[in-house]
Amino acid sequence: MEKAEEWMNYGLELAKEFGPKLLTAILIYVIGAWIIKKIVKTARKVMSKSKYDESLQRFLLDLVSWGLKVFLIIIVISRLGVDVTTFAAVIAAAGLAVGLALQGSLSNFAGGVLLMIFKPYRIGDLIEAQGVLGVVKGIEIFTTKLVTPQNKLAIIPNGAMANGNIINYTTEGKMRVDTVIGVGYGEDIKKTKEVLLKVLTTNPKVLEDPAPSVNVLELADSSVNFAVRPFCKPEDYWDVYFATYENCKLALDAAGIEIPYPHQVEIHKER
Missing domain, CATH: 2.30.30.60 (SH3 type barrels.)
Structure with a gap:
């Protein structure tokens, strides 16, 4: 019973001594976290009105948020009675150790800057x-x-x-779509170029400037290959890419221009 009373008295003394500090520290943290949230929110509004680059906004807001949180934690720890000077020394030593262990993360931070x-x-x-x-x-x-x-x-x-x-691909605002269309050696080159160029100029997503081009690329084994090169906006790249192949095939078929493909020849031997 005596030991139990001693432990109870000891607990009451600790509660009297550290209880107010702990409650104050918790209150400071709650209020501080709320203030940090408001500061970040206000900073976001100010940056948006000032037309800051969106990527720069996010980077700076993350940096401000983490910096304020670290500062808040230091204040809370100091309110609990921990010597901030000693704590700072410990943090510095720990920071050095962590920095050596996380060199990759530090280089990533520097890269972000x-x-x-x-x-x-x-x-x-x-x-x-x-x-x-x-x-x-x-x-x-x-x-x-x-x-x-x-x-x-x-x-x-x-x-x-x-x-x-x-x-x-976005900075210049324009992208060239490189496609290759092959036709048979017996087909008229001038007519083929006209058909392919019309396919490009009638596509609303193909830009007029720079102008699309159709040129003989190479004389392959079984076909004359044309470099069909329209320009478009970066966000329209895949639409133009697929449409070019599909519409070129349809246009060549309609014009009676042959697209070569492997033919299987049967050889009959006399018995």
Whole structure:
């Protein structure tokens, strides 16, 4: 009984000493988290009104949010009675150890900063990087997210993006669609070019400037191959690509121009 009373008294003393600090710390955290949320929300509105680039908005908001949260945690810990100076030293030592262990993540962060400064691509751009083709969905602190033509989400580290080759198909606003159409050697080249060019000029998604072109590409083994090259907006690429092949086939058939294909010849031997 005496030991139980001693433990109870000890618990009451701890509650009296640390209870108010703990409650205050919890209150500070709740209020601080609410304030941080309001600050981030307000900053987002200000950036939107100032017409900041969307990718830069997300990056800066993530940075501000995490920085304020770390600051809030330090305040809460100091309110619990922990020496902030000692805590800062521990954080610094831990930060060094974590930094050495997470060099890749730090390089990704640095890569994200470089991407924000030089802006090789923006949200909504069609790009090709690290062997992936897709539309930029988001540029975050450590990674860039792309949505591929197959509607797959590709997450690529910013360090690799900043240090690798990037092809941006959206920046110039125009893309060339490269297709090859072959016709028989007996067909009239001039007439074939006219038929193929008409297919391109009648497609509303094919741009007038630069003008589409049709030229003899090569004299292959069994066909004369034409380079059929329309220009279009990046978002219309696949529509124009598939339509070009389909409409060229229909137009050539209608004009009586043969598209060569392998023929099987039967050889009859006399007995």
